[in-house]
Amino acid sequence: MSHSELASIFNKNEKKVDWHDKALWFVRHKRDLSVHEVKGWEALRNLGHGIKAHTLSNLDNYLIEFEANAIKNDIQVHWAADGDEHNRIVHNIIKESNGKKVVKSKSMLTEECHLNPFLEAHGIEVIDTDLGERIVQLAKEKPSHIVLPAIHKNKHEVDKLFQEHLGTKPCDGDPQYLTGEARKHLRQKFIQADVAITGVNFAIANTGGFVVCTNEGNADMGAQLAPVHIACMGVEKIIPKQEHLGVFLRLLARSATGQPITTYSSHFKKPRKGEKMHIVIVDNGRTEQLSRPDFRTSLHCIRCGACMNTCPIYRRSGGHSYDATIPGPIGSILSPGKDLKKYSSLPFASTLCGSCSDVCPVKIDIHSQLYKWRQIITKETPQPFVKAQTMKIMGQMFSKPSQFERVGKAVRWSLRNLPKSVINSKLNTWGKARDLPEGPKQSFDQWYEERKNNQKD
């Protein structure tokens, strides 16, 4: 289904839409308060943009440098061209260590590669340990937001879900009780885990180390307890130097939730004695996106989710309406690069208001890229006949003033004289909930001509 169809379904429950919109606007507002406290916020954004642009222009060298340093630190480095290879690599590592139980902290990359169903099909238990992700995992859903995966669910829905799966008592959606129960449940899983999988927020070329940011400490719990740690990262997660963390850690948490810094910024550099640490570096379409000059800056993304929180469409349509791993504005410029046809409605799920570009901590010109994808989509994917013809006719009409005048006159006459039942018939989508203006007798052109003639007299 297209974004607009899924959005219409979401909008059947207006109360839920209002709640979803308010919840995310609250986060956006918190972000505003927090960034306004930083002197030089805009300079910091510029710096973040610059470092990312530089890194992507020298990506090959930084990746090689990172690999060499990581190997020096006794980390095993693996390269995956696509999601399938990534999944096979992860599975092999688990198999080699006779692992059966895996705990995983938040990683949009493993979502993108569909790692969980792959491992589960091989008889491995995978538990998502981020609370929001655990909630959607229990509900057999996908995250609807990259930072707040279960933002589409309210506390009463979580209450019901936990009763069903974790055997909790009915608590009228008491968040403290529910969180406590989730914590007990997850502690058990942490203790039993054979392997911990984490994502990577930043991989540092000059040290070979990497940083994982969480608010719940679940990445640390997993990685510190399990004998094997597998960290999965997209190629674009590289930053050149350790000191650049000072830029990105400040940008990330403020943009994401309005916090000055994530509760845990965990630095990993080498495995503990006798234990193993692996890094899987994944391309999965990223270098192809890098090769598209108009869209390469989409790889600057540090996955803060600010563009989702600010997007008036996302807030009112829910993350699932995008039907993609990364929803919202940034997802709408990344996804068409993966499957143009499947995601062809996403770049149109925007008014091009530009709020996403202004909120982006690394200054990705998201709305401009949405516009550019639109141009490609109409050329390279099948378009409705009526739309294509209408655009052609409009294009011709606006090239010829006489035609424009004739059509304008007819439209004004119709709006003035036709009954409302005809104007707002089913064919007129605009008229479902909105009136059209009354057609004025005179156009501006006609008024101007008349005035000119009167002045001559």
Place this chain on the structure above:
Amino acid sequence: MKVGLFIPCYINQLYPQVGKATLELLEKLNVKVSYPSGQTCCGQPMANSGYESESIGACNHFIDNFKDFDYIVTPSGSCAYHVKKHYDIIPQTEDVINVRNNVYELCDFILNILKIKDIGASFPYKVGVHKSCHGLRGLRLGSCSERVEASYSYIEELLQHTKGVELMPLQRSDECCGFGGTFAVVEEAISVKMGKDKIKDHLESGVEVITATDTSCLMHLEGLITRNHQPLKVLHIAEILNSNL
């Protein structure tokens, strides 16, 4: 100073009063304005729908109409933005470059070229400003809530110097209204919801008249207001600045 008046297609046909107010206002400010006949459209409706190539005829026609002016002034931030931002699809001749550089949204032109703040208008109403997105984040006609910058707003500055205007604050000062051109139809449900929320914000603030630099946003809001019989009026900023009530 040769000033050409650019009246967007939908204002020409559906909201001629906005065109009249713009022309009268500029004349009041002693600007000699020419209105080149045979204007059509800047090409935005096709381009934003992904059919940039179908808009080339309109772009060329626009350049022909306006190439001889020092300034091109229009009561639409969105159309001005389109010319500035997206006219890179036609060859960048001297004429094209000049037109793109010299096209101005009306408030921007009055404040920053004419350097006039007080027009001598009066309008004794509670006014809510809708900061149309293309003007705000495209042309930077004001500061936006996302960026950390000194606060300013051209439209509000002119309204502050209008006698009797009481500017009403909004909960969300610069959220999009949901018009978005063909978005209004393609994503009807969200478009309508955004418009309804926007109107609610204005109503809760006690606004009597919503104004903006763009009649397109106002047409969308007015469509909802009329349908739902809400106690609000919409007026383009030119109509308020041209008032002497």
